[in-house]
Structure formats: C-alpha cells, structure tokens
Amino acid sequence: MSKSNDTQINQEAVETVKDIIKNVETAMLSTFADGGINSRPMQTQDIEFDGDLWFLTKKDTSKYQEIMDNPNVNVAYVGKSYVSIRGVAEVVDDVQRKKELWKKVYASFLDTTYEDPNIILIKINTQTAEYWDTGDKLKTVKAFLRKMTGNSEKDKKELNQTVNMNS
Numbered sequence: 410m411s412k413s414n415d416t417q418i419n420q421e422a423v424e425t426v427k428d429i430i431k432n433v434e435t436a437m438l439s440t441f442a443d444g445g446i447n448s449r450p451m452q453t454q455d456i457e458f459d460g461d462l463w464f465l466t467k468k469d470t471s472k473y474q475e476i477m478d479n480p481n482v483n484v485a486y487v488g489k490s491y492v493s494i495r496g497v498a499e500v501v502d503d504v505q506r507k508k509e510l511w512k513k514v515y516a517s518f519l520d521t522t523y524e525d526p527n528i529i530l531i532k533i534n535t536q537t538a539e540y541w542d543t544g545d546k547l548k549t550v551k552a553f554l555r556k557m558t559g560n561s562e563k564d565k566k567e568l569n570q571t572v573n574m575n576s
Contacts, residue, residue, distance in 0.1 A: 422570050423460075423574070426458070426538045426540055429486065429490045429542065430453070433488040435450045435451065435452055436450070436452075436484045436486050437485040438450075438464065438482060439482060440472050440479070440482055441475060441481060447471065447475060451466070451484075451531075456510070460534070461535065462496070463532055464531040464533070465511075465531075466530075466531060468526075468527050469527055477500070480497045481495075482495075482533060483496075484496070484533055490543050492539070492541075493538070493540075494537070495535075495537045495538075496537075497536065498532070498533050499531070499534060500530070500532075501529065501530040501531070501532050502526075502529050506530060507523040507524075507528060507530060510530070536574060538572045539569070539571040542569070
C-alpha cells in the first residue's frame, strides 16, 4: 500500500475515532499505581479532537500522583461503539486554558474556581486509538453476513481498527 493511501486510511480512521467519541461525555481514565491499574470516570472537555484529550481535575487526587509517577494512560469511551486510547498524560497548569474550558457546574462539583492552584488540566497525547464501530447496525449486519460467507477481510478495517496517531 502506498504512503499516500496509508495516510488517507489513517485520516479516515482518525475521523471515525472523532465521530465515536464526540457524543460520549464521560470516559474512563486508567492510570498505573503500585499494585495495579486504577480507572475512574472523567468528563472529556468539549473541544475538537485533534489527537489530544483534555480533562480537568485537582492536584490533591491519586490520579495526579499516579500520572506524575507514570504518565502512560488509557482512556476508554463506550457509547454505541467503543474506543480505547493509549497515550501519555501531561499535567498542564495554564489559567487561561482552564478558564476557556471551565463550566459553571464545575464550581459546584469541585467546590472551587478555575483560578484555584489546586485545579489542573490533564492533556493526553494520543499514541494509538483502537475502535470498534458497532453503532451502525447496517454495517454490523453486512459484516456478519460477509463473515458467514467467508468474505470478511474488508470488515476488519471498517468495524475494528487500530490507528497510530503519531503518523
């Protein structure tokens, strides 16, 4: 396959990832800790997915310390389809960026303001994203029928694909 064709397929796959996660408000952020993996629900910030994901949290949480100790993370989205994103987390303490992403409801939920130095952003630099595009029933039925007839090669890329976000 040519390099331009690979790039086109990769861009289509990135668009599929964007389409799947855009309407899923809550993701599961997994971090590494002594003794295992910890996962917790996090609200993805409403910005256009460009390969980076943004979350808002407090410094005085276990996830902050876990990211400082090991920045490798996984973020899982579940809606009608599924996406698993592997990346590297970075703590960002930018008051202007926090202000841009802040919603009034956060003040009640977090009991503070975006200006609080304890409030930080977590930026996930996506390395790979694997998706299972099962939200389109017609596409899923076609894939099932093709698989039953032994002609399922095309469906592997349509329904499930791992995208290298660094290319």
